Amino acid sequence: MPITMTGATTKKLLSGNEAVALGAYHAGIMVATAYPGTPSTEILENLAKYDDLNAEWATNEKVAMEIGIGAAYAGRRTLVSMKHVGLNVAADPFMAVAITGTNAGLVIVSADDPGIHSSQDEQDNRHYAPFAKVPMIEPSDSQEAYDLMAYAFTISEEFDTPVIFRLTTRIAHSNSLTEVTGKRIVPTDRVGFKHNTQKYVMLPVNARYRRPFVEDRLVKLAAYTETFPFNKITWGDKKLGIITSGVSYQYAREVFPTASFLKLGMTHPLPRKMIREFCKGVDRAIVIEELDPFLQENILAMGIKVTGKEFIPGIGELNTKIVRDAAYKAGLVADKPRANAISETPPSLPARPPLLCPGCPHSGVFYTLNILGKRSRLSDKSKEPDVIVTGDIGCYTLAAYPPLLGMDTTDCMGASIGTALGMEKAGVGRKIVAFIGDSTFLHSGITGLVDAVYNNSHITVIILDNSTTAMTGHQEHPGTGMSARNKEAPSVDNKQIVRGIGVKDVKVIDAFDLKALRSTLKSAIDNEELSVVIVRGDCPTKTRARSIPMAIDSEACTSCGTCLKIGCPAIQKVNDQIVIESTLCIGDVCAVCQQICPQHAIEPVKSAAKG
Amino acid sequence: MKTVKKQDILMTGVGGQGTILASDILGEAALLAGYDIKKTDTLGMAQRGGSVISHIRIGDHVYAPLIAEGDVDILIAFEKLEAIRWCTYLRTGGIAIINNLAMPPLSVGLGTSKYPDDKEILAVFKKITNHVYFVDGTSRAQQLGDARTLNTLMMGCISTFLPIDIPIWKEAIAHRIPAKIREINFRAFDEGREALAHVNIG
Missing domain, CATH: 3.40.50.920 (Rossmann fold)
Incomplete structure (x- = not known):
């Protein structure tokens, strides 16, 4: 971490998320919990570096919030962090703790995403504060993110309330100079849980009793905010x-x-x-x-x-x-803003959308489904494809782009299965395949699958298991066997969950074995029963596994373009010649292109050289 | 805090090229040099292969983390298409340092779009400034023995325009780069400075 000494304090170049984490650490939190979500993820990642508190990835934001509530009830300062839409998932326990209040400080970081850089919507979570009748703090740079965290915990305890600490992408992901003035002090005056039915057991009779407290708390907070030094x-x-x-x-x-x-x-x-x-x-x-x-x-x-x-x-x-x-x-400034040297970029510059990485375990399965489900019809819009794909939130959402064209719907975490069920109930008349990642399945896919079993569904659910939460930068989850602190942890087996729910047709296949993918997907699509296919393959960006890169034998290659349909960034067409960029290709640990080349023109570099 | 003329730097490239590490090094060098700094990376959903942009602002006091379009003093692009994509951000008479590398997006390979040629790129920048420097960064980094040193090489290029002393740059690199590959990165940095000593001024 960059450090310079200026007098007695330490000045660091911290991101908003790093400053939040450090501020909470110095405020004496003993519990931190979160589910990864851009732009909030780095908060828990930074807290997981400390040994003297419990920093954990939760299964989802609702569970994270509930853990936060329990920890705060039991007298430990607690930070719960999530992206804006995560607070929707956690809204139920959040509204509950808004009425019970806490004991020790409970601060909830909501990291909003104006501009929709990496989200499905642009909701303004400030509305949650009046909705829940709780205070809300908003820093404007990393310094304030650090300084305000101490206030947030004090306010939480003094007014017996959870506090929303609202960030936006440009606060969370901007680095600015931060004078770190505090040091870690862990308060112990509230430690321990004390039985208090009227406060903690929200039977209607107690909730009604508690209700005026919430209004009274707002009145007190309204007086306090007049004196708050950051107003x-x-x-x-x-x-x-x-x-x-x-x-x-x-x-x-x-x-x-x-x-x-x-x-x-x-x-x-x-x-x-x-x-x-x-x-x-x-x-x-x-x-x-x-x-x-x-x-x-x-x-x-x-x-x-x-x-x-x-x-x-x-x-x-x-x-x-x-x-x-x-x-x-609006006439607020007199001077006309200076015109730019040029006002527009040249038209028709090629876009560069994010893509599935070279060696991505999702590419082969979407390529295969594209063929089996006649998804390529989408490119000329001639006819709807044979298979409808409901998608979910993760890297695999990127399969929506050409050439894979692998997605018809994407709504929110875990929605793929329920949405597929709804289409089936509506009698859509085509096979429906729901795609969901391993982390997302545990987050909120399981309940959808329970419904599928219970209500006799015939859909196919494909769990893309790359053994990480890839999209947000490779966080661990309950199925990976590792904790947030990178220590070994018990691993929850998705296959056993699927079987335990009662799905009879369950298959586990290797993401890079295209033959197996094709036959398994075909039988799942043809099957009139509910089926689940778990496609396992490591995320290459996480494992950084590399082997000898592939190369195209230019004499054997007919430029038919089949390999380009994988959407692999390593496979490029330069001056009508298809080439594999050797610095990008991860090699024969993937070999999807080698398996589909009709001319057998793709081989690892060395053997190609021999031939 | 030292007094310095404001420098708004936009760093652009393709996910996986190491632009974020480069912006971290630049940020740290500015911090060590005693300037105020704000830095923000706009990643979108970029895994590998997407556009990546970093805004780095150095000055006596910096408010906004994002640079206003048309205010960029130095545009440093790790790839040619990602240079022209952000050309409207460069101020009149600003500096453009462009790595002489084309990474055609998938749509070019699929035949649905066309990669701009060098003449087109140069013509656009000529309307904005006379200070356009193409650098053979990738091939120079490859010659050094590690293409991934492109990011420190590009920092060497930009260092020739910034009021930050060379030992400070090297300290910042040392903070951010693991010991075993530090030496080659120092060499890449020097190579970058060297590259702009013989600039191919467009």
Whole structure:
């Protein structure tokens, strides 16, 4: 970790996620739990480096939240982290702990993804705070992420409430200088669980008793937020006042260097007095915020006339240019933004979508299904394919792109199986195959499969088991046999789960054996029964396994293009000649291209040279 | 904190080329040199093979982590298509350092799109600036014996334009690169500096 000494403190270049982890560590957490999800993943990864706390990957966000609740009830400061959509999964226990309150501090990191860099939606999780009636903290850089974590735990304990710590991609994944002023202190004054039925047993009678407490807590928090040191007015030019929070503050500061600012570090409940004072003190008040008009609508509801979303886009990530252009159009800045040297990139530049990696164990199965299910019809849109594919969340979602064309639906974690069942009930009339990864299956696929057995479904479920949570950067999960700390752990066997649920037709095959893939998939598709195929093959980006790369014998090759249909990035067509880029090919541990080449023109480099 | 002219650097490439490690090294060098810095990597869903972009901002005080389009002082591209894709970010008269490497995306192989030729790329950049430097980074790294040193080589190129002393760069490289491959990376860094001593100015 980069370190320079400036006086007594240590200055580090930390990402928001690293700062959150370090802040929570110094705040004395003893339990950290999470399910991986961009952009939140690195928080738990960083906490797993410490030996003096329990840092674990949970099966899913709901379980993570429940572990967090139990740990906080039992008196240990706890951090639960997840991406925005993870909080949907965890919403049930989250709403429950919002009413019971905690004991020791419970801080929930929600990492939102404006711009949808790596998610299925762009929901603004700030709405969860008023919905659950809990406080919400929003840092605007790594320094604040570090500093605010200590406050978040104190607030949680003082007001007996879970606290939402809301990040966005550009906070979580930006590095900025952070003065690390604290050191780890583990509070012990709340340790131990004390029986308290009225607080912890949410029978209706107790929940009704508890209900006014939640309202009373909000009133107290509303008073506290007026004094919260990270809600701050900086008077500048009083012609224009800007109310902002999070990363939006940084863009606003660049565009309006002289304006007055009300910067909010706590965005629920809002400091209403401070907002009134600020708006009275300026000629015109505007709100600059990413995504929904969350601050703006709440301020409008106070009867204060503010604008913001009239000119600041509500869709996508903001940046300085967007704010600058919007400010000019709204007449807030006099100078016309300087035009770029060129305003547009040349048309028709080839896109470079993310692809399945060379040697990916998913490529062969999607290639095979493409042929068996006549999925290539999708490329000329002539006719619907024979097989419908419901997809899920993971690297394999990338098989949606040409040439694999392997996906008809992708909704949310675990949805592939339920969606397939629904299509079947609707009488769609074609074979339906649901694809789900090993980590996603454990996360939320199992219940769908239980339903499939119970309600006599005939779909095929393909579990793509690469023994890791690949998309988010190779995290362990309950099936990998390793813990978050990289120690050996008991391994949950997906085959036994599938059998235990009652699926009769279960097969396990090697992801790189195309012959076996073809015959197994064919029989599964033809089978009128519910079937599950577990396709096992290691993720090459994780194992970094490499062998002698493949090469194309240019004399034998007829440029028929069959190998290009795998979608392997190592196989490229340069000047009408198909070549395998040897630095990208992982070699005969994969050999999918070798197995499908009709001319037998592909062989490992050395033997090709001999021939 | 030292006073320095603002430097907004956009680093672009293809997933797997080592751009993120390069941006980490640059960030650390700026930190060691005593500047304020913000750095953010826009990965999207990039596993290998997708576009990767890093924004690195150095100055006395940096607010926004993202560089505004049209404000980039130095564009350093590890691949030619990923240079032209982000050309609108470069300010008039800015510097473009482009690795002379084409990695055609799959759609080019499938015949559904066309890779821009060098003339086209150069013509576009000429409209923006006279400071376009093509560097044979990949072949130089291969000659050194390890193509993966491309990222430190490109850092050598950019170092010729930044107010950061060479020993600081080497310290930053040493922090980020394992000991057994450190020496070859130092050589790659020097090679990068050398490459711009004989620039092929477009």
